[in-house]
Amino acid sequence: MNHNELTRKEFLKLSGAAVGGGLLAGMGLGNSANAQASELLHRTIHSTGEKIPAVGLGTALEFGDLSADFSKRKGAIEALFREGGTVIDTSPTYADAEKIVGRALDELGARDKCFLATKTSISGKQAGIDQNSQSFEDLRTNRFDLLQVHNLRDTEAHLETIYGLKEEGKVRYAGITHFRESQNDDAVKVIEAHKLDFMQCQYNLLDRSIEDRVLPAARERGVAVMINVPFARGRLFGPTAGKGLAIPDWAKDFGADSWGKFFLKFILGHPDVTVIIPGTINDYHVVDNIGALKGRLPTEAERKRMVSFIEEL
Ligand SMILES: NC(=O)c1ccc[n+]([C@@H]2O[C@H](COP(=O)([O-])OP(=O)(O)OC[C@H]3O[C@@H](n4cnc5c(N)ncnc54)[C@H](OP(=O)(O)O)[C@@H]3O)[C@@H](O)[C@H]2O)c1
Structure with missing residues (x-):
């Protein structure tokens, strides 16, 4: 990502409280961290x-580079738990x-602590089973919190395996x-034909196509919704943070004091969204992203204003 909104120096200045919370937890005074986590917005898995x-x-893009700095990636995961987050999304295909x-x-x-x-x-039922075995090994666990068929590839075969793994615990x-x-219609068909706990799809200020049919279908069937690509792979930062654009004052009314929070609060403002990655x-x-879980969310009128604001850039 070329348009990092906060430098590390700015972050350390702004996040004294959060870093302090981590230190307290390290000193055995972890209740403040628990209190902090309970103040964050949680959403319910319907099933x-x-x-x-x-x-x-999320761990696509640069996260899977084994030749790069491991401690930096571990630091991102450590920050997730320290700030009160739990959900990590990964894939055997993210390097x-x-x-x-x-x-x-x-x-x-x-x-x-992790919701993994x-x-x-992959194509083929047995190839999927073999891939799952490797994932258990690589993730050093004997249980996934959520196992998803990636990009609707061989959905019927893999869902059968996943339901079997559910039965085995x-x-x-x-x-x-x-x-x-282009896959929205196919996703709706799968939601309607199967008993899913979760569906994952793209939603952000540049792509709101799931609003029409996918989100209503998920609501109707009681399927939790995980949102990927919330920053349009970072493209949302180009004409905003990347150009030094100031966040409008009206967005500060609902706690959007960074562009990251602005984009995430827009998504969280939709009641059918369960979690963003x-x-x-x-x-x-x-830290910035988990911060979007604090304070109020934009109203429907404010969300419309956010859409117009971005469309006019
Ligand atoms: N079909 C699928 O199942 C599917 C498809 C796509 C994605 N996904 C999942 O969804 C996750 C999210 O999508 P994504 O990673 O492709 O794109 P994204 O979340 O829309 O954007 C990631 C980019 O945003 C930057 N960024 C993150 N937080 C920021 C902040 N607070 N301020 C400024 N920049 C920030 C990152 O840069 P830095 O790394 O430099 O911070 C990175 O370049 C993936 O990681 C993956 O787990 C699933």
Whole structure:
């Protein structure tokens, strides 16, 4: 991402309270961290009533580079838990992201704190089963919280496997993912034909195509919605943070004091969204993103204003 909104220096200046919370927790005074987590917006997974923090961490793009700085990626995961987040989304196809997430969770002793989501991303039933086995090994776990069919590839075959793993207690929730507008209709068909716990799809201020049919179908069938690509792969920062554009004062009324929070609060303002998984390798962006869970959300009128504002740039 070329348009990092906060530099590390700015982040350290702004986040004294959060860093202080981490230090207190390290000194055995962890109640403040718990109190902090309980103040964050949580949303309910309809199929069980379980509540999860509504922003997590995505691991596509640069996250899976095993030759790059592991401690930086581990730092992003550590920041997620310190700030009160739990959800991590990964895939066997994100280069070595599963290996990196698995090692980080192991070293942090954080597997039990994590809501861990991964994918089946290959053609063929047996190939999917083999890929799942490798994912268990790479993620150093014997249980996925969520296993999703990636991009609707061989959906019927893999859902059968995922339901089987659910029965064995190796998977807690079953889901599908996609991110292209052209797959919205196919996603709706799968939502209507199967008993899914989750569906994952793209939603952001540049692509609101799921509003028409996908989100209503998910609501109707009680399927939780995980949002990918919330920043349009970082493109939303180009004409805003990248150009030094000031955040409008009216957005500060609902706590959007960074462009990251502006974009995430727009998404969270939709009542059918369960959780967003912004991708980053930077701890200070994780802090910024989890910060979107604090304070109020924009009203429908304010969300319309956000759309017009971005469309006019
Ligand atoms: N079909 C699917 O299943 C599918 C498809 C696409 C994505 N996904 C999932 O969704 C996740 C999110 O999508 P994505 O990673 O492709 O795109 P994204 O979240 O829209 O954008 C990621 C970019 O935003 C930057 N960023 C993150 N937080 C920021 C902040 N607070 N301020 C400024 N910049 C920030 C990151 O840069 P830095 O790294 O420099 O911070 C990165 O370049 C993926 O990681 C993956 O887990 C799933």
